[in-house]
Amino acid sequence: GENVEQHPSTLSVQEGDSAVIKCTYSDSASNYFPWYKQELGKRPQLIIDIRSNVGEKKDQRIAVTLNKTAKHFSLHITETQPEDSAVYFCAASYGNQFYFGTGTSLTVIP
Amino acid sequence: KAGVTQTPRYLIKTRGQQVTLSCSPISGHRSVSWYQQTPGQGLQFLFEYFSETQRNKGNFPGRFSGRQFSNSRSEMNVSTLELGDSALYLCASSPDPGGSPLHFGNGTRLTVT
DSSP: OOOEEEEOSEEEEETTSOEEEEEEEOOTTOOEEEEEEEOTTSOOEEEEEEETTOSEEEETTEEEEEETTTTEEEEEEOSOOGGGOEEEEEEEEETTEEEEOOOEEEEEEO | OOOOEEEOSEEEEOTTOOEEEEEEOOTTOOEEEEEEEETTTEEEEEEEEETTEEEEEOSOOTTEEEEEOTTSOEEEEEOSOOGGGOEEEEEEEESSTTTOOOEEOOOEEEEEO
16 A cells, blocks of 8 residues: 655744655655644644646745655745644645655744 | 535534534535644645535545434534544535635534533
8 A cells, every 4th residue: 555754743943934844755656745734722723735647836925845756845935934844745646545655843933 | 605514613512422513615615624623734725516526525434424304404423432532623615616716614623522
């Protein structure tokens, strides 16, 4: 089955700096790669996603890149703000079976 | 549109008991999946239902089961509870099983003592 690895597990950045979270996947059949943000005590919420026919997608301060050949995808957050502090999960899916990374706890220091 | 609703929010059970968790998906969503979230393991896939049929199952023992009703509502059952079953159980719905974004509920926090 699919195996998704996510790094780093914790990340601290100064407000205004950029943050990058990386994930790798094992199953080349995976074709949909969402990113979820989970604030403390709240539900995971989709922040951006990318499909396998696209190499990069951007939404304001958030961008995701996908390298199908190397089987890795990354989340980039620019101009970080304290409200970006949360746990971020990447996922890889084929059909509706999603495999999640173990999460990255991001702390933005004011 | 109302979001995904999970009940109850909190449950405390003792070892050996069984428990049933409920999930009502977003109106119009026919795919419902369940995940177990623990601090060290992240989100682990339990199973997915579409049109009352279990389409996929994760690597969990047979004590974990589920079902989906004709109105797309889903229930998850855990029998013979073990201490290690303590976790946040998240339900997610999506319009179809074709790789659409998952919409999560707030979860049911299960504590087994």
